[in-house]
Amino acid sequence: MSDPLAEFLARAAAGLSPDPPGPDDPTSNPRGDHSLDPDGTAVMPPPPHRRAAVLVPVVRRADGPSLILTMRAANLRDHSGQVALPGGKIDPTDPGPADAALREAFEEIGLLPAAVRLLGYLDPYLSGTGFLVTPVIGLVDSGVTLTPNPAEVADVFEVPFPILMDPERYRLRSRAWQGRERWFYALTYGERLIWGVTAGILNNLRERLYPETESGDVGRPAR
16 A cells, blocks of 8 residues: 655655755746746736745645645735645745745744755746745654734644645636736635635646656646
8 A cells, every 4th residue: 555645755766856946046937927928929027037946845744745735815005816836935044945934934824944944945936026936845743833924824724635636636727917918827626716826826836746756737727
């Protein structure tokens, strides 16, 4: 009988980058929602890009790993009420993306850095608002206690990892934004909609861990 956690760790070791992308790495054409446009006419946000980091927190569970996500508070100026990964801007005092992601995760949901085992990094993801986001993947202890900051987070929930690694769940959707059509990935879990940068990063993780499932574009365009 296979061990889902052992399989995840093996795939993470094989598919993730052990080191974060440095400030001088060639990220002039990073992946982002702009790269999803079927017509290839989307405009990439111009540099300079603001650097940010998010933690992709995979937690040990008896029936297999799951992933911690948040629902952003309704009072926030940006992306209020949306499903998100813990994270934010990389401050000048942060030694690197992992430090920023762990700091933000502690501030947002009370996740202690000592409870996270860093596993690796994904390529940066460029948001439509010009943030160049470095995803940091970490394994979280199963006994961890989370305390959401109500000023930033309305809810914390988990999604079973196999659901997020299923290519059939990702759909390409679009909506009008700032006078043009914006394309993005989206998937549902119960009544929750995971879309935009968060879904894009999770789909990139899926591609890294399960490259054998790739057969062209994931999903189909939807409105």
